[in-house]
């Protein structure tokens with residue numbers, strides 16, 4: 001298979017990838033953080049990747065989506081965290097330090113602060129130093145992925161409250177939040193149509209096998225001194241890897257709010273690869 005597939009280099013992506021080669025996938029896998037995978041997708045140097053739902057929205061004309069799968073959370077997600085000692089209503093105009101790894105979570109933070117906490121002006125930057133340095137100084141900081149997980153388990157409460165953005169979203173909307181979608185570049189879809197049918201089946205195999213025994217999966221990934229196997233299993237259990245009608249409802253509301261606040265120039269349409277009808 002000549003497919004070039006992106007792999008988010010976070011623990012949340014392990015269930016999709018752990019058994020993919022066992023399922024027969026023999027393309028190339030490129031591991032990186034979401035912001036980099038987004039850039040490679042946009043340039044067409046990757047054929048497909050799980051990557052920021054925001055990237056799909058801002059460049060949707062160039063992409064189609066694999067159906068059924070996402071990286072989402074119904075309530076808490078544990079790894080998209082905003083740390084702030086200032087109450088959310090009082091963040092108007094205050095400097096916020098952002099991870100440079102994200103597209104979705106950054107815009108989710110903006111949307112939450114504007115829509116639900118009355119912030120008018122958001123003053124944010126991606127610092128040159130690791131954002132954790134600002135966290136240690138008690139500044140408002142957004143982290144995602146494994147670095148967020150690590151900070152949540154190692155940083156004391158004196159550095160500020162931890163807000164789980166998927167949980168805040170759920171509290172205000174009653175809906176799940178979709179962080180990542182399986183994004184296919186349209187050119188790759190034209191070139192490799194049948195291979196996407198195979199990929200869909202291989203993903204199904206990997207994720208099913210992963211969820212049959214999450215403890216075995218936790219054993220298989222390298223030990224992290226800051227996270228126990230039980231915590232890792234709990235983490236995977238609080239994620240949702242599906243893309244059902246209710247996920248699409250949450251995604252649509254997020255896209256509407258991104259359009260309302262001018263982060264998108266038009267409301268994205270969701271176009272899916274029709275894997276069921278390809279022979």
Ligand SMILES: C=C(O[C@@H]1C=C(C(=O)O)C=C[C@H]1O)C(=O)O
Nearest residue numbers: 052079102103104105144145179
């Ligand atoms: C749930 C998470 O969502 C991630 C957040 C992303 C973003 O903010 O752009 C992209 C992919 C997701 O894997 C996480 O970071 O842990």
